[in-house]
Amino acid sequence: MQDLSQTEENYLKAIFKISEGTPTPASTNAISAEVSTSAASVTDMVIRLSKKELVDYKKRKGVRLTSKGLQIATHLIRKHRLWEVFLVEKLSFSWDEVHDIAEQLEHIKSPDLVERLDTYLGHPRFDPHGDPIPDADGKFAFRKQVLLAELTRGEQGIVVGVQDHSTAFLQYLDQLQLILGAQIELLERFVYDESVKIMLNNSREMILSKKVCQNLFIQKQPSLK
Amino acid sequence: MQDLSQTEENYLKAIFKISEGTPTPASTNAISAEVSTSAASVTDMVIRLSKKELVDYKKRKGVRLTSKGLQIATHLIRKHRLWEVFLVEKLSFSWDEVHDIAEQLEHIKSPDLVERLDTYLGHPRFDPHGDPIPDADGKFAFRKQVLLAELTRGEQGIVVGVQDHSTAFLQYLDQLQLILGAQIELLERFVYDESVKIMLNNSREMILSKKVCQNLFIQKQPSLK
DNA sequence: ATTTATTTTTAGATTAGCCTAAATTTGTTA
DNA sequence: TAACAAATTTAGGCTAATCTAAAAATAAAT
Incomplete structure (x- = not known):
């Protein structure tokens, strides 16, 4: 699994977020809005990502994450939410301050770091906003809410x-x-x-x-x- | 103080490291070796950094950090070393595993994060390798060794x-x-x-x-x- | 003091990621 | 169904950061 750039990772997360729940593919425009870049740039990037087999892309039909892309996106969310727990629980940030910092921390690359952090935090299942933290296999806890x-x-x-x-x-x-x-x-x-x-x-x-x-x-x- | 790219930050750190102790400016070649890029690229970057007044540069005379550049470099070292303490003390990494991770963590941008981390760790004065951690004002602890x-x-x-x-x-x-x-x-x-x-x-x-x-x-x- | 070697800079190109403007396709509405 | 609107893609260009190859300057050595 090649190393992705932060930018590429952010696109994957955006696509995940957009198509979460629905079976419809993410539109160029939706991604454009989510990552705050022009639609033209999105088309560009989406082609690159599909060459890396991280998304399925058919011209004018929107994109869908491949299982490889999905796995990466889920792992990013895992890291993001674990770091949010760290920031709130250990460094006493409040829940409205942590998003932007976690947005950076989620891109840190280390095979061990996430798992050690998870252990250190006591394997939390939800982040400070109540969002579920996927486990190492990418499974999200479900809660009837x-x-x-x-x-x-x-x-x-x-x-x-x-x-x-x-x-x-x-x-x-x-x-x-x-x-x-x-x-x-x-x-x-x-x-x-x-x-x-x-x-x-x-x-x-x-x-x-x-x-x-x-x-x-x-x-x-x-x-x- | 504009936001620098990770690359720019790495150059500042390299220059700091090279000229630490000596009053002689850092040579293009030395920087080239330190950041593992071609000498030509270094010349390029050094010109960009000098336009931002982070270094003093005179053709073929090497570079020296300005006070602005020095401040940034010192702050990076502070962050790097504090994260190393975190990784060893809290996540039980061993002292030979933490450098590469800290190398990434040091680039996280947040006004509060470093200071909160410092507090959380109990204001350590030395990192896991015994290197002094500069304080918020950039002062290094001295130890007769x-x-x-x-x-x-x-x-x-x-x-x-x-x-x-x-x-x-x-x-x-x-x-x-x-x-x-x-x-x-x-x-x-x-x-x-x-x-x-x-x-x-x-x-x-x-x-x-x-x-x-x-x-x-x-x-x-x-x-x- | 010339030649040789080393260091540094210039020149020209490349890649990732972005942009705007224009062209194309698809969808909607009269 | 023809016309308009919206979404998407193409074309052409820009910047940061890199590269190689060649030129120029400096340092070392005969």
Whole structure:
């Protein structure tokens, strides 16, 4: 497995991100947006990647990762998320500060480093944003989670992740004390603006906007009543 | 302070390394050897660096770091050595495995990361090879040390560093249990091949070659007799 | 002091990764 | 289905970092 440039690695990650979930190939335009380069450059790079058999590419049909490309992309995500855990747990960064640094650290090449880091961190299965960390074989842990928007009145759960990873959202959640692991009960749903009233950690009521509800992942708990 | 490419950073480090100690500027050839690129490429790069005011360059007179260049080089060394400490202390790598990884890690750009790492590691002043870690202001700790070759019969000291950083040497020292902190007394010096007999940790005698003596740094201790 | 060897620079090319502008293909809508 | 819009590719060019080969300058040696 030849050594890839950081740029190539970033394209693979972008393609992974775009086609995650869907079976449709990633379009040139989508990649262009994801990596912030012109569509022309993307076409260029995609041809190079397909020569290296990292993606399947057919003119004007979009690209799909090959198993080789998928493996590399998954490994990058593993490294990225493990480094995020390190930054938060060991160096006490907050969850909104770590993305850009991990974006650099994920490109470090060393056969041993990742595995040692993983061991050092105690084999964490989720990163500081609640995203699953693939294991050394590329398998993602699965967790049954729903958006807060999907909870019905009276249901309870704990905050396990975010859909929107923006700094603004993460910092806002911090202020609301809606951190990972927080306990939530949905008290009321307002039809008017689709906001909700929740009970946080059995101690405090608060109102959350529709937007927050659509970006917060909850793991349901059996209601105790 | 503009962001430099990894390549540019590597040149600055090479120039620093070459001119460390001496007041003579670094020659094109020396840099060429240090960064493993052709002399022609070095001339090219050196001109670019001088345009950025990171080095002083006069045709055929060699280069010298400007204060700006020196500051960057020193900071790189700080990062490199702190990461080495991390790799050895936290991830249990051995001292001969960490150089290449640290070589990559030193290029990570983040205003906070280094300082947090430094704090996390407890502000170490020396790296796993005994090399001093410059502080945030670029000051190197000084330690009065001599080569084992300079010790005279009966003198005692502890191993504090190495001159030769090669994997082969480091692994050899490991086998001999000549690790950092080991206590040494020079028992005898053999004129024939300039080898020596030492007492290691007050418990074991051994013979060391001239070559070992010339590459091992010792901090002298007052002899207790 | 000439010749020879070494070091350094110049000249000309190459590759990766990017760009803009123009051409082409595909999709949508009247 | 013809016309327009959107997406994609092609063409031509740029910069950073490298190379080799040749020229020029400096240093060493006869």
